[in-house]
Amino acid sequence: MLDLGRLRALHAVSVHGSVGAAATALGYTPSAVSQQIAKLERETRTTLLERSGRGVRLTDDARRLAATAQQVLALMEEAEVRLEERRGLPAGLLSIGCFPSAARGLMPRVLADLAVRHPGLDARLTEVDPHLSVDLVARGVLDLAVAHDWDIAPLPAPPGVEQAVIGDDGCDILVHRDHPLAARRSVRREELADERWISQPPGTVCHDWLERTLRSTGVEPLIVHQAEENHTQVALVAAGLGIALVPRLGRGGLPPEVAPLRLDPAPTRRLHALWRTGAARRPAIRETVRTLQELWPSIASAA
DSSP: OOOHHHHHHHHHHHHHSSHHHHHHHHTSOHHHHHHHHHHHHHHHTSOOEEEETTEEEEOHHHHHHHHHHHHHHHHHHHHHHHHHHHHTSOOEEEEEEEOHHHHHHTHHHHHHHHHHHOTTEEEEEEEOOHHHHHHHHHTTSOSEEEEEEETTBOOOOOTTEEEEEEEEEEEEEEEETTSTTTTOSEEEGGGGTTOEEEEOOTTSHHHHHHHHHHHTTTOOOEEEEEOSSHHHHHHHHHTTSOEEEEESTTTOOOOTTEEEEEEESOOEEEEEEEEEGGGTTOHHHHHHHHHHHHHHHHHHHHO
16 A cells, blocks of 8 residues: 555645655655655655656656645545534634735734644745736645735636635835935836836836736836845835835835835735635645634734
8 A cells, every 4th residue: 555645745745846846836845745755655665756857857757656646645635624523612723824915914813823723724825926926835845825916906716725815915116315206105007118127137026016016007017126135126226226125025115215106006915825626625724724714804903
């Protein structure tokens, strides 16, 4: 009989594309994942991983076995949902994926609240790009994701994935205190045509929103610096190297060199919780979503 833990390791490598990424998602070391795969190869008498450059790739047999593993894991999830549903209390392991600023500004309070009220629930957090988290939920790698979208770039949910709105996060234009606009309270998008921008890298939700929004006004944004972390963007603004559109959640206090302006019309990003339809009955899912929605107003107000 095939070992479920080893099948889970193979499935994670299939989803994440590498042993290292699979280890991060599972909370193991890369060597532990490699050992699981090696044991599975001995059990099945089949080569599952082959060297490809500096990494590895799944063999055809491995891809077939990984597809079967996904079905087995889905059946296991259904069994766990039924047991937890009968107990009526949130319990067991709950894997949560969340984008960085929410992992910093939202999830500590949520996880601490869940730990106090539901000691039988083992909620574990992983930082994930919002574009990736939806697919990871659909594939069964994550139980729940906290993701966001923008007003002109809605977040699509694939079949089999449900979502609920957590709340809206405001954003500000950040400029250096010596910038000509620094004394203003608000600024229109058309006034930013000649600015040098600091943004997240291409392919991220924030970068795509910035490009679409400015192009809609006939402006091609001049992005001179790219940084994934909002704190890094703030530091670059403080050094007078450009302006940035930065959400408030998880941003923290601004240094004295930085002035916030309201963009008119004001952009917002909407936070969503997403989970698989098959797990919707699970008390852990329902309670975590409820906690996210309940705590959001005070967290957004503080931000």
